[in-house]
Amino acid sequence: MSNETTFEPRIVAFLCNWCTYAGADLAGTGRKQYQANVRIIKLPCTGGIDPLFLIKAFERGADGILVSGCHPGDCHYNSGNYHARRRWNVFKPLLEFCGINPDRIQFSWISAAEGGKWVETINSVIDAVRVLGPFEGYQKINAIGPEGPGEGFAPSSDTTGCECK
Amino acid sequence: MGKKVGVFVCHCGTNISATVDVEKVAEEAKKKYPGVSYATTYKYMCSDPGQKLLRDKIKEEGLTGVVVAACSPKMHERTFRNAAVKTGLNPYQVEVSNIREQCSWVHQDKAVGTEKSIDLVRMMTEKTRKDTSLDAIKVPVTKRALVIGGGIAGIQAALDIADGGNEVILVEKDASIGGHMAQLSETFPTLDCSQCILTPRMVEVAQHENIKLYTWSQVESVGGYIGNFDVKIRKKARAVDLDLCTGCSSCWQVCPSKKIKSEFDTELGNRTAIYIPFPQAIPSKPVIDKEHCLLYRDARKKNIPPEDSKVCRKCYDVCPIAPVKAIDYAQEDEIVEVKVGAIVVATGYKELPNNVYGEYGKGKYQDVITGLQFERLASASGPTEGEIRRPSDGKEPEIIVFIQCVGSRDPAKGCSYCSKTCCMYTAKHAMLYKHKVHHGHAFVFYIDIRCAGKNYEEFSLRAIEEEGATYLRGRVSRIYKKGEKLIVLGADTLTGSQVEIEADMVVLASAMKAQDDAEVVARTLSIQYDKDRFFSELHPKLRPVESSNAGIFLAGACQGPKDIPETVAQASGAAAKVMALLSSDELEREPVVAKVDRLPPPVFSTCIGCFYCQRVCPYGAIEQEDIKARDGSVIKTVARVNEGLCQGCGLCAATCRSKSVELAGFSDEQVYAEINSVEFN
Secondary structure (H helix, E strand, O other): OOOOOOOOOOEEEEEEOOOHHHHHHHHHHOOOOOOOOEEEEEEOOHHHOOHHHHHHHHHOOOOEEEEEEOOOOOOOOOOHHHHHHHHHHHHHHHHHHHOOOHHHEEEEEOOOOOHHHHHHHHHHHHHHHHHHOOOOHHHHHHHHHHHOOOHHHOOOOOOOOOOOO | OOOOEEEEEEOOOOOOOOOOOHHHHHHHHHHHOOOEEEEEEEOOOOOHHHHHHHHHHHHHHOOOEEEEEEOOHHHHHHHHHHHHHOOOOOHHHEEEEEOHHHHHOOOOOHHHHHHHHHHHHHHHHHHHHOOOOOOOEEEEOOOEEEEEOOOHHHHHHHHHHHHOOOEEEEEOOOOOOOHHHHHOOEEOOOOEEHHHHHHHHHHHHHHOOOEEEEOOEEEEEEEEEOOEEEEEEEEOOOOEOOOOOOOOOHHHHHOOOOOEEOOOOOOOOEEOOEEOOOOOOOOOOOEEOOOOOHHHHHHHHHOOOHHHOOOOOHHHHHOOOOOOOOEOOOOOOEEEEEEEOEEEEOOOEEEOOOOOOHHHOOOOOOOEEEHHHHHHHHOOOOOOOOOOOOOOOOOOOOEEEEEEEEOOOEHHHOEOOOOOOHHHHHHHHHHHHHHHOOOOEEEEEEOOOOOOOOOHHHHHHHHHHOOOOEEEEOOEEEEEEEOOEEEEEEEEOOOOEEEEEEEOEEEEEEOEEEOOOHHHHHHHHOOOEOOOOOEOOOEOOOEOOEOOOOOEEEOHHHOOOOOHHHHHHHHHHHHHHHHHHHOOOEEEEOOOOEEEOOOOOOOOOOOOOOOHHHHHOOOOOEEEEEEEOOOOOEEEEEEEEOOOOOOOOOHHHHHOOOOOEEEOOOOHHHHHHHHHOOOOO
16 A cells, blocks of 8 residues: 555546646646646547546546536537536446445536636645545455455445545 | 557757656657657657658658647647648547646646656557548538628628628627617717718628628527538518518607617617617618517407407508508518528627616616716717717706726626726717717726727827816715715725715716627537636637637627727628638538447447437437348348538447447547556656
8 A cells, every 4th residue: 555645646637628628728828837646638528438438547547537528508519518417427326336435536617718727626636536545446356356356346335435444 | 560650759949848858758658658669859849840850750760650749739739630641641640649738837847747748648659559540521611601690790790701702691689780889979089970980881781792681580590510500590570571661661650659768779768669770770671579569468468369459550551562561460480591601600798787786876876877878878869869968857967977897897796807998988988078068077987097909098098188087096986866966976096085076977887798698699509608608719819710619700799898990800800711711612520520330241230229329419410220131121220420410529429338339539449548558657
């Protein structure tokens, strides 16, 4: 387990091309500094994000995920962000059921004009995940192999489930 | 055979290289990433020599994929893709890794920036290795433009496009074109009469053979895409047949409902129920206000068709057109469907009403009026025929107070921005007042005077120095009524004293706000708007007239507060963009579209025919296709994407339960390649 003091969370951000990606660009244009723990994956629309992408990111070692798109009513594709929100509402309880703390995934609306909000949001996600600690569910499952799922993946009412016990 | 990827890391002068060790990024890429056969750095990749380097290396090294690590793909993705095309490489084999906006500019620690850049380049390399060649989709262009809004912005844009030889459809929601400019008395900084310079242009619109004008109409829906928009226009029933009516004026002269507040006169004057908004209206043909017309009110009350009501048919009876009268009470809304290649949005602004500020009476003092109301008072065609008179008792105000920044620069009232025009029009108002009421005195409360523009500063100084308006720097805290007077309490921050003025009339320089239905319009057109509901331009500096939706352009105050010269300039800019678009017969569209798989028999497609994709598609781009046997019997019904309609959002791909839909350029394989390569050093 990582030492709490040196733990640097790994965040994967799935951003829509039109709003939040452009907002993150604007933060750069304005030379607004933020923590470097994020890797951005650009997609046309948050509505096009398959929940499996998020699971995959966790599997590959992400400690937290940010999904961010256009504000309601502002979607470049009219309704994509609403679909993303609905999908999230269904996906969240599933995560909880799987024992993944849903706080590890944040959902936000950031427009192309909100460079400052991008900085605030990503910093707060990084800080929040830093408090949660590293996500080790997949390390466990990979270590156990085919015999059975790790403790973290048993249905659990405890939403903190697998977290670094 | 694996792909040979070349990695080109840009220094961007020192924009990137100051906080990212670009040499190390290139080295790592070459050493550690599978598939990378060449990696280098260059001072400015977007420069001519930079692009030449890219082209040369693609040829020399036989590269089949390229990653340029540079600024945001929004800046130069197209540049690099175009460069690659010249070597014969498919442009969609070129990807940009954003190590400037999203790395070098936001992280100051060079070690951190370098590490992150290495990661970002690896992710993009992995995506590139899965890139497939895509061909641009060619679509025909409909050589016709739609202009929404008939104010000065829409008029200018329509005339420019029509003069360029293209058909234009101009849609105006009011009964006449002209917009706010038609309401103004004189214009700054020249004091020429607004209507005198506007109405000839309005007539030109009406007479132009390339312009089709729809007034009293609204855009109902917009479908399609750049070059091929399908537009539905609702022609609201005006109860007057425009083809038959000659605009003879007999009907509105006999109309018995004469006390309806005129919208055009900002409710300071009256109009009839059948009316033209102002004498120079285009078209000069009336419309019936169904809310106030006695006949329609009666019909509503009795729940009968209006043509059956017998309450008042004076306008019908007096109409001299024969044998069929121009008045048609039974007229219904009509939907007109048109195909256009480009759209100009020029829907204008709305003035902040004067009932917002409690301290200024919240609209209950008749003599506290807005800037636009003062324009009507000062206008020769206005309710007072240009004489400045108080709305309450018609007396000439001897002391008048102008308050600037009412709403503007006041986040508490929802407008944090400067409305830009008020300093100038207040100076103009003070001047007009002094010209008309020689013995009167004008006081102006201001926060700052912002008169940037050709001859603007001189104009505002003229109001102070030559016309003798008293400018006081400070806010007005309260207005209350005392007898016939309005007591204005304010501060003069330059002398540090409190001021109390017994005024006869107060004019609020009210903020320019987005139209009430701006969100609805934005949604209809799928364009973006900002926090103040003004429509967003594609780039704040370099693409000021394009909206976020390709083929839709912005003109005038719908994009942000503007004065007339700026509005006209932007409208002409939008028109130039439209003409460039309409000048080609075919357009190339990004081939980022969804595809439903097709396989050899007996599977045909993995699509199971649930059509969830059809339900989520915002563009109706998913069609049902029957796969038939030789005898014509349907084997299965599967989804198919209409490439012309698909905009490439990927909703269908994420919704598909059988993973039968893929978005070209963002296929599952490509996205997973990116995710899989997130390693975090």
